[in-house]
Amino acid sequence: xxxxxxxxxxxxxxxxxxxxxxxxxxxxxxxxxxxxxxxxxxxxxxxxxxxxxxxxxxxxxxxxxxxxxxxxxxxxxxxxxxxxxxxxxxxxxxxxxxxxxxxxxxxxxxxxxxxxxxxxxxxxxxxxxxxxxxxxxxxxxxxxxxxxxxxxxxxxxxxxxxxxx
Numbered sequence: 549x550x551x552x553x554x555x556x557x558x559x560x561x562x563x564x565x566x567x568x569x570x571x572x573x574x575x576x577x578x579x580x581x582x583x584x585x586x587x588x589x590x591x592x593x594x595x596x597x598x599x600x601x602x603x604x605x606x607x608x609x610x611x612x613x614x615x616x617x618x619x620x621x622x623x624x625x626x627x628x629x630x631x632x633x634x635x636x637x638x639x640x641x642x643x644x645x646x647x648x649x650x651x652x653x654x655x656x657x658x659x660x661x662x663x664x665x666x667x668x669x670x671x672x673x674x675x676x677x678x679x680x681x682x683x684x685x686x687x688x689x690x691x692x693x694x695x696x697x698x699x700x701x702x703x704x705x706x707x708x709x710x711x712x713x
């Protein structure tokens with residue numbers, strides 16, 4: 549089997565993982581916008597602080613978590629995209645990214661969680677609202693993801709992930 553390096557920097561900059569990904573911030577923003585649309589649809593008539601629910605993704609703490617986590621995913625996906633065998637050296641070179649992501653999480657997860665918790669708590673005042681959120685999430689899954697997941701499973705039935713879905 550062959551081992552191939554991905555077309556991204558394999559050395560972390562020591563803080564901003566997005567700096568290691570070509571157009572990292574822009575690519576993460578595209579993903580964030582897609583998620584924001586779905587999030588606002590699922591959350592319905594919940595407007596914390598008078599804004600759409602997805603505005604929570606723009607808070608300093610949640611934004612840091614989102615961007616660094618998304619860029620880590622993009623970088624890792626590119627790094628291992630065409631790799632048949634992962635070497636210990638490849639894993640070793642990813643340790644700084646995990647450390648950086650961990651530092652970002654430790655610094656921001658509590659503040660982000662509290663912001664989201666407070667927003668959800670202010671909206672989820674009755675059972676009808678919660679049932680509506682679950683119903684909208686199920687409808688969105690059926691409309692957008694169910695067939696794609698089934699297709700992925702059928703075309704990847706020779707892999708563990710394909711068999712699981």
